Amino acid sequence: MELPSELILNFSLEFLMRTKSHHHYLFVLVFCLGFVAINCEGVSTVSDHSTAVRVLLDKAIPKGKVRSLLYATYYRTQPERGWLTGERELEIASAQQAPHEISVNQKSFSDPFVFIRAGQSPSDKLSFQGRVFRGALKWVKKKLGFSVINYLTLEDYLLGTLGSEMSASWEIEALKAQAVASRTYAHYMIQHPRNEEYDLEKTTQDQVYGGVETEDPRIQEAVRSTRDQILVFNARPIKAFFHSRCGGSTETPAFVWNHRQGFPQRKVQCPYCQQNPFPWETFVKAEELLRWTGLDTRTGLKIEPGHTSTSGRLASLNFVVGTQRATIDTDSLRSHLGYTRLKSAKFAWKHQGDSITFQGVGNGHGVGMCQWGARFLAQQGKNYRQILAHYYPGATLQVSH
């Protein structure tokens, strides 16, 4: 079956690219996947209207290949130039004669970026760095190599992120609550993008996004049955934070990151994750911390607690050496030591000789939905609306357009 060329030129990714490049963050962008079906026998036409999202996949890569799983790849630089049909595999690199130019299978373009997409059938996808993606990839030439950004519908993005954020084997109501939280978070990031070129990163910096391989029938059910539903506060999507285990009560974003806008600053009790309390312990060499804080490593260290919230989380620690003093906020400390080492801000410590032992409960920042608590509530027969109402008090569930 040949792919139709005329209809592909009408692909509304073009509309998406223009809209995004002009920073019109409309809630509803059109990203039609169904036009190709007109020419495919036995397949009815489907127009999938959905919000679109841009996810950074990689940066500073010197060159690379994109492969279509079916048929051929299509590529274009400026929107007015129309799509070109490529081979099934395209190699993108800097042009040999002019390193500031992009070359696609040895053909040079003077533009600083190129869009690559597969055909328009839902089964047609792209492969990049061994992973499969829906939508299109934008390669942007930078001083140091290329950035690669995945353009796709928000609902497709959710299919590729939910399974990385919550096990697909968990109760469906917990998965649905996660789908709404992840969708709301992405909506917030579309309105407050990371930078001009993309909305989200594919890492824990935002939400872990693994592409098509992480999709699962239960994930699909959770995403599709909550389609377009998001949480709003003052008529805007909230930055719907979530975390693994709160350890007894959640926390406000104002306390953790001084994030005060557009989020109801309320914490809730959560005895539910205590079924799996997950106590943890981490050893750190005092010298490692002192070097980082810039304090003198030769004399004795004292560690004093900073402000503690009513949920038992520490806002900061004071490191004192003689007359020197360094106050470090706990989130910076967690970031420095690693979020998997200092798993939460609910901890105590023992300081013996050169060794500091942190002992704590909970896993994650504690803001918004506690995933293990959500799971327990789903096991008790609560539905996703009740779960969301518990963990995001003050926010309202609504359809995004």
Ligand SMILES: [Zn+2]
């Ligand atoms: Zn909890």
